[in-house]
Amino acid sequence: MTPAKSTEFKNPRAKYNFQGRTCSIAGVGSYVPAKILTNSDLEKMVETSDEWITTRTGIKERRIAAPDEFTSDMAAAAAQRAMANAGVTADQLDLIIVATITPDMPFPSTACLVQRKIGARKAAAFDLEAACSGFIYALEIAQQFIMSRTYDTVLVVGAEKLSSITDWKDRNTCVLFGDGAGAAVLRSRQNSHGLLTAVMGADGEKADLLFMPGGGSRCPATPESVNARMHYLRMEGKETFKNAVQAMQTAAEEALRRCEIDIARIKCIIPHQANRRIIDAVAERIGANQSQLFVNLHKYGNTSAASVAIALDEAVASGRVERGDLILLLVFGAGLTWGAAVIEW
Ligand SMILES: CC(C)(COP(=O)(O)OP(=O)(O)OC[C@H]1O[C@@H](n2cnc3c(N)ncnc32)[C@H](O)[C@@H]1OP(=O)(O)O)[C@@H](O)C(=O)NCCC(=O)NCCS
Numbered sequence: 457m458t459p460a461k462s463t464e465f466k467n468p469r470a471k472y473n474f475q476g477r478t479c480s481i482a483g484v485g486s487y488v489p490a491k492i493l494t495n496s497d498l499e500k501m502v503e504t505s506d507e508w509i510t511t512r513t514g515i516k517e518r519r520i521a522a523p524d525e526f527t528s529d530m531a532a533a534a535a536q537r538a539m540a541n542a543g544v545t546a547d548q549l550d551l552i553i554v555a556t557i558t559p560d561m562p563f564p565s566t567a568c569l570v571q572r573k574i575g576a577r578k579a580a581a582f583d584l585e586a587a588c589s590g591f592i593y594a595l596e597i598a599q600q601f602i603m604s605r606t607y608d609t610v611l612v613v614g615a616e617k618l619s620s621i622t623d624w625k626d627r628n629t630c631v632l633f634g635d636g637a638g639a640a641v642l643r644s645r646q647n648s649h650g651l652l653t654a655v656m657g658a659d660g661e662k663a664d665l666l667f668m669p670g671g672g673s674r675c676p677a678t679p680e681s682v683n684a685r686m687h688y689l690r691m692e693g694k695e696t697f698k699n700a701v702q703a704m705q706t707a708a709e710e711a712l713r714r715c716e717i718d719i720a721r722i723k724c725i726i727p728h729q730a731n732r733r734i735i736d737a738v739a740e741r742i743g744a745n746q747s748q749l750f751v752n753l754h755k756y757g758n759t760s761a762a763s764v765a766i767a768l769d770e771a772v773a774s775g776r777v778e779r780g781d782l783i784l785l786l787v788f789g790a791g792l793t794w795g796a797a798v799i800e801w
Pocket of ligand 1: 503504508509512627629631692697758788789790
C-alpha cells in the first residue's frame with residue numbers, strides 16, 4: 457500500500473471525527489473514435505474558418521464515432537481500459553453508473569448495455585443525466601455507496617456520441633462538440649483521502665440556455681419535429697459562456713474552502729473542456745497558474761460527460777499526476793448543472 461504523500465489538508469469527510477472508509481480512484485481509462493474531423497473539414501460543411509474556431513474556442517479537431525459505433529461501445533472500451541489499470545475484473549463490479557445525454561436509446565439504460573458488453577453480471581446498472589456535469593455527479597454517487605459499505609467496487613463512465621444530436625447545418629454549435637468516453641473504477645484504498653469532496657449544483661431556471669427540444673415526452677418524434685430540426689441540441693452561446701465561468705469559479709472555491717486547501721496546493725486542475733476562453737477565465741478568477749491546467753480540448757472539443765473523464769485519463773497516463781497529488785475537477789453543463797471535486801490521487 458502506497459502511503460499518502462501529504463496528510464496536512466483536512467478531509468471534509470473527517471469533519472465530524474469521521475472514521476469510516478473513503479473512496480479512491482483505482483484506475484482510469486478512455487476511448488475516442490478513430491475518425492478525426494478537423495476545423496478545415498468543417499469549413500467545407502458550414503460557413504466557418506479554422507481561424508474563427510481556434511480563436512473563439514481553442515478547438516482544432518474532434519473525434520466522430522462510426523455509424524455503427526454507439527455510446528455503449530465507447531463506454532465499454534473505456535471501462536475495459538479503466539478496469540485493466542485498476543487490476544479489477546468485470547465480475548468484481550458491484551455497480552455501473554453511466555453519465556450520458558446520448559444513450560444508445562431511451563431505454564434500457566446504456567449502463568445495462570455496458571454491463572452486457574463487459575460481462576459484469578453481478579453489477580447493478582443505471583444511467584445518470586446531468587449533461588456535461590455527469591461525471592462528477594456520478595463520482596459523488598459512487599462514493600456514497602462505497603463509504604456506506606453498500607458496495608466495494610463501482611465503475612463510473614462518462615460517454616457521449618454527441619455527433620448524433622449535433623445539427624451539422626448550425627455553425628453556432630456544430631464546431632464545438634465531439635464523441636468519446638472516459639471511465640474510472642472506484643474502491644476504498646487505505647491511507648488515502650481519495651475523493652475529498654464533490655460540490656454539485658443546479659439551476660433549472662436556466663434550462664432553456666442549452667437543451668434538445670425533441671425526442672422526449674414533450675415532443676416525441678414526428679415528421680414535423682424532424683423537419684423542424686428539434687432532435688438536435690440548441691444553445692445560447694454567450695449566456696452559457698457567462699454562466700459557465702461563474703458556476704465553475706463558485707464550485708471551485710467552495711470545494712477548496714471545504715477542504716481548507718489553497719489553490720496553490722492543487723497539482724493539476726482538470727476543467728470541463730468546452731472552450732479555452734472559459735477555462736482561462738475560470739483559472740484567472742480562482743488564482744490558478746496556466747501550469748496547473750490540463751487542457752486537451754484542441755484534440756476533442758466538448759465531449760460533455762466524457763470530457764473530464766478523458767482528460768483525467770490523459771493527465772494520469774502522461775505523468776501529470778502522481779500518487780498523493782491533489783487534483784481539482786471542474787464541470788459545467790446543461791440544466792444548468794455544475795460541480796467541482798478534489799481528489800487525492
Ligand atoms: C459559442 C461561442 C464559441 C461563440 O463565441 P462568441 O464570442 O460568444 O461569439 P458570438 O456568439 O458573439 O458570435 C459572434 C459572431 O460569430 C458568428 N459565428 C458563430 N459561430 C461561428 C462559426 N462557427 N464560424 C464563424 N462565425 C461564427 C456568429 O454568427 C456571430 O456573428 P454576428 O455577429 O454576425 O451575429 C461561445 O459563446 C461559447 O463558447 N459559449 C459557450 C459554449 C459552451 O461551452 N457550451 C457548452 C457548455 S457545457
